[in-house]
Amino acid sequence: MLNNDTVSVGFFLFLFLFIAVSEPTFNDDVLGLIVFKSGLHDPLSKLASWNSEDYDPCNWVGCVCDPATSRVTELRLDAFSLSGHIGRGLLRLQFLHTLVLSNNNLTGALNPEFTHLQLVDFSGNNLSGRIPKGFFEQCGSLRSVSFANNKLTGPLPVSLTYCSTLTHLNLSANQLSGRLPREIWFLKSLKSLDLSHNFLQGEIPDGIGGLFDLHEINLSNNWFSGHLPSDVGTCSSLKSLDFSENYLSGYLPDSMKTLGSCSSIRLRGNSLIGDIPEWIGEIASLESLDLSANNLSGHAPFSLGNLEFLKELNLSTNLLAGEIPETISNCSNLISIDVSKNSFSGHVLKWMFNGYSESSSLSRSGNDTLLSMVGFLHGLRLLDLSSNGFSGEIPSNIWTLTSLVLLNLSTNAFFGSIPTGIGGLKVAEILDLSSNLLNGTVPCEIGGAASLKQLHLQRNRLAGQIPAQISNCSALTAIDLSENNLSGGIPGSIGSLSNLEYIDLSTNNLSGSLPKEIEKLSHLVTFNISYNSITGELPAGGFFNTIPLSAVTGNPSLCGSVVNRSCLSVHPKPIVLNPNSSNPANGPPLGGQIRKSVLSISALIAIGAAAFIAIGVVVVTLLNVHARSSVSRHDAAAAAAALAMSVGETFSCSPSKDQEFGKLVMFSGEADVFDTTGANALLNKDCELGRGGFGVVYKTNLQDGRPLAVKKLTVAGLIKSQEEFEREMRQLGKLRHRNVVEIKGYYWTQSLQLLIHEFVSGGSLYRHLHGDDNVCLTWRQRFSIILGIARGLAYLHATNMTHYNLKATNVLIDATGEAKVSDFGLARLLASALDRCVLSGKVQSALGYTAPEFACRTVKITDKCDVYGFGILLLEVVTGKRPVEYAEDDVVVLCETVREGLEEGRVEECVDGRLRGNFPVEEAVPVIKLGLVCGSQVPSNRPEMEEVVKILELIQCPSDDSE
Structure with missing residues (x-):
């Protein structure tokens, strides 16, 4: 049966074939372009100039012609907001060699007949399906291909290796799977290869060394495993190498030291081991080196100082120790240093700032001299030394880092006071000095850092008051001053920070009442003042209507509905009369008589009120008993009547x-x-x-x-x-x-x-995971349950159904071990009857599964809430632990524990100990990582459930013998 597109295209073909016969000047270019246009939707009328009455397409938007032949050779329709399919009409353009349709909304599958072109760019569309096996069979003239940012699936076709003239290939950001064929290295003309952000797996085969013209290779964000190709260093022209975010292991191959022209090496997020070799300093052109999130050990090599062009250095999240070599000060072009989450030690800041102190005769007016003193730091934008063992004082001339955007010195052993020069960081957006041994006060000069968005000073030994000048940092979204010794009141000027979302002032010695100005903070998500000496009444309205008790506990004199403590009403002082003032002129004092009268009247009023209340309680109780009895009779009768009727009527x-x-x-x-x-x-x-x-x-x-x-x-x-x-x-x-x-x-x-x-006979997933029957689910059973839940949720989302209440008790297991999602749909029915916050409290009754956006009234609740709950549930299935568990004196949050295990290289230890190693690591590790991605705090970072299903299907080992 013909659809509308077929009829439309058929009509235009008939029309223009008729015109072509009757009009000799009408050529194939016009016919092909008009037929192609007929299959498109052009909401912005970008193709208005494409007129069938104009027989010269060289004047049409997007068309480029050969001046000699007046035939269309290039068609460039980038970002025209076009939708529809890529029709076959373009095949009539016999002289076309460049076709650019990128950044539109085109759909459908790829047409294999376009490979007679030289340049094809379909990137940034919604093309789907597999790349046809024979797509590249007739690619003798093809030079450049980009299908990036689409929804293509399946393996790379072997016919790709036939394209001997291909110089640029970009298939990134699709859903391609399978292994990388060894024959891809037969493409000797390749200059750039980008297969990043797919689901390719297996080992990267050797043979890449034969690509002598290769300038860029990007295989990041896939599922590749095994070692780095041993011959990668023989790619003598290579300038950019990115194998990050895979599952690669082993050592850095020695052949890499010959990559003398390489300017960027990115290997983050793998499982590489061993020392960082000294030969790294021989890659003289290196501008960016990212070896973060691996298992590298030993010391940072002294040869790093040879990299004079180095701009970005990231060695974070490894097992490195010792001191940072001072030779790095030779790298005068550095704009980013990140060595966080290692075991480095020493007085790193002392040599970084060349030992300059406030007693020096230099002043701020001597800018040139000061810049020479801080040396290589003058252009630094990011400095992250967090989570190490560094010590020493923060230099007073830190203000000279005029380009610094992020400074993170947290979780070290830095001591002394926060220098007043911190206010000179005019463009800094993130300042984190938390978890150190800092004392003194929060300097009022902090207000000079006007661009600050996040200020973290928690877990130090700071004292004194919160400076009112903090309000000068008008861009602030987060302030954390918790776990210090701060005193005094909370300055009302904080109320002018209209962008604030997070405030944590807990565990200090703050006193006084909360300033009324805080009620103006309309974007608040967290406000924690617990364990202080705050007095008075909590503000009413907005965020403070839903503030949790844990955020205000530990303030004995705080009152309000949240702390379940009523506030004393403020009344004018009573007028005290002299009891003797109405005495007779010579009579005895009447004070005692008056006191007796007053006491008698008060007693009578109290007794009367108590009696009235008691009678009321009895009456209400009797009415409630009667009402409940009536309702029970009504419900029982109705249920009996209903359940006795024919099912089909x-x-x-x-x-x-x-x-x-x-x-x-x-x-x-x-x-x-x-x-x-x-x-x-x-x-x-x-x-x-x-x-x-x-x-x-x-x-x-x-x-x-x-x-x-x-x-x-x-x-x-x-x-x-x-x-x-x-x-x-x-x-x-x-x-x-x-x-x-x-x-x-x-x-x-x-x-x-x-x-x-x-x-469903098998009961709930909760019982299988945490019940008392001592039955331990196997890994295969757990994986099947996870995949089943994902498929069920994906189906619900495809029918525009958001679950809202995903948790272990709402997943049932049938007799075959299949998971079934239950308790869905009712939230949507009640959404119009309940306030969203009430609904979230009613629905999300299980602690730990609730997406963080439920706490923010201004954020739209979407399917991504279910994805968050699924991520937590996935981790619960894998680890066998509840989302939140209570230790003797601590609260253990599952997501945080697993994330810490991942960062510390202990991800395999997170799997339920009852499995005792009887699980495939190649499945367990990516499943855990997927759970953490789904449980991201940021909704946009969570994948769609349809994508989750595809990822799980790719993770799943083809054999069940691994149990």
């Missing part, structure tokens, strides 16, 4: 006859009847299967013995509209997926709603 008694009857609908249309014990089951706690955020689930049976699960909703009073409820139930009833619990039907009355769904 919709029954609704007239209200005038009996209002206890409601409406029962079963989606299957079968004529089954519930067992008469079904209604009683709802009232029998022995048949209870579990309780969730929306109701209680019971097991019941059809008359033929088949079990069903019935959820009795405890939020019935919130569902006002029967029409809305039934519409949502019909949508849920259409859902069919092996990893989603099937909804069988429903029952409705105004006061009682039942949700009927399939009974």
Whole structure:
């Protein structure tokens, strides 16, 4: 059957073939371009000049012609906002050699007939499907190909190796999988190769050394394993090498020392071992060296000082020790130094600043002299020395780092005071001096760092007051001064920092009441003042309506609803009268009589009030008992009536006859009847299967013995509209997926709603992971459960259904071990009846699964909340630990523990100890990394569930023999 596109293209072909026959000046270029245009949607009318009455396409937008022949040789439609398919009309342009359709919204599969061109650029579209096996078979003239940033899948076609003239190949940011064919090194003309951000796996084959013209190679962000190619150093023309974010292991190959022309080497995020070799200093042209997040050990080589052109040095997150070699001061072009998360030691700042101290005769006016003193640091934009063993004082002339954007000295042993010169960091955006031994005060000069966005001074020994000048840093989004000895009040000037999202002033000696100006901070996500001596009433409204108790605890004199402590009302002082003032002229004093009268009246009032309250309590209690009894009778009768009816019929008694009857609908249309014990089951706690955020689930049976699960909703009073409820139930009833619990039907009355769904015999995932039956799931079972949950969630998201409440108790396991997602859909029904914050508290009842954006009222809640919950659940399945566990005097957050294990190279230790090594590391490690990505604090960093499924399918080993 013909679709609209086929009819449209067919019509234009007929039309222009007719014109071509009747009009001799009409050429194939015009015909091909008009037919191509007919298959596109052009919302910005970029192709308005493409007119079939104009027989000269050389004047059309995007077209370039050969002046001699007036035939179209180039078509460049980059970023035209075009959508639709890449039609075959372009094949009529016989002289076309350059086709650029990048950065549009084109869809569909690749057409293998375009490889007669010299340059093809389809990057930045939504092309999908596999690259056809024969795509590159006729590529004799092809020079440059870019399909980057699409959705192409499958392996690299072997026909790619036929393109002997190919010089540039970019297939990055797709979903390509499989191994890298050894034959790719047969492309001797290659100058640049970019296969980054795909799912390619296996070893990188040797043979790359034969590509003598190769300038750039980027294989980053794939699943490659094994060693670096031993012959990579023979690529004598190589300028950029990027194999980062893979699973490569072993040592740096010695052949790399011959990469004399290389300016960039990036190998971060692998599992490389051994020392950083001294020959690294022989790569004289090196400008960027990134060896971070590996398992490299030993010392930083002295030969680093030979790299005079070096701009970026990143050795972070390794096992390096010793002192940073002072030879680095020869690298006068450095703009970024990151050696964080190692075991380096020494007084690094002392030699970095050439020992300059405040007693020196130099002054700020001597800029040239000072720049020579700080030497190679004068152009530095990033300095990260965090999480090492560095010591010493912070130099007073730190203000001379006029280009510094990020300074992180946290988690070291730096001591002394924070120099006043810190305020001279005019362009610094992040300042982190936390977890050191700093004392003294927070200098008021901090206000001079006007560009600061984040200020972290927590876990030091700072004293004194919070300087009011901090308000001069108007761009601040985060302030953390916790765990110090700060005193005094919180300055009201903080209220002018309109961008603030995070404030942590906990565990200090702060006093006084909270300034009213803080109520103006409309973007607050976290405000922690716990364990101080703050007094008075908490502000009302906005963020402070939902502030958690943990953020204000430890302030005995703080009052308000959050701390469950009422604030004393402020009344004018009573007028005190002289009891003798009304005495008779010569009479005795009446003070004692007046006191007795007052006490008697007060006592009578108190007694009367107490009696009144007691009577009221009794009356209300009796009314509640009566009401509950009435409701129970009503619900029981309604349930009994409903569950006794035919499953296939919709029954609704007239209200005038009996209002206890409601409406029962079963989606299957079968004529089954519930067992008469079904209604009683709802009232029998022995048949209870579990309780969730929306109701209680019971097991019941059809008359033929088949079990069903019935959820009795405890939020019935919130569902006002029967029409809305039934519409949502019909949508849920259409859902069919092996990893989603099937909804069988429903029952409705105004006061009682039942949700009927399939009974899953294996119980909840929570019971399998944390139950007392001592049954340990195998790795294969765990992986199958993770993949099943991912597939079920992806299906729900594809039907525009957000779960909101993913946790271990809402995943059921059937008799075959298959995971089924349950308890979905009701959040959407209640979203209009509940405030979002109330809804999140109602739904996200399990600690640890809640996406952080639930805490921010201004952030849109999306499917990415489910992805976050899935990431936490994935880690729970792999580790066997709950998302949050309570130790003797600490709280252990699973996500943080696993992330620390990953950073410290202990990721394999995170797998459930009961498996005792009976799991494939090549699956476990990437699965854990995927869980951490899904559990990212930033929603945009989390993948879609459809992508998660594909990644898991790629991770999964082809054989089950690894158990």
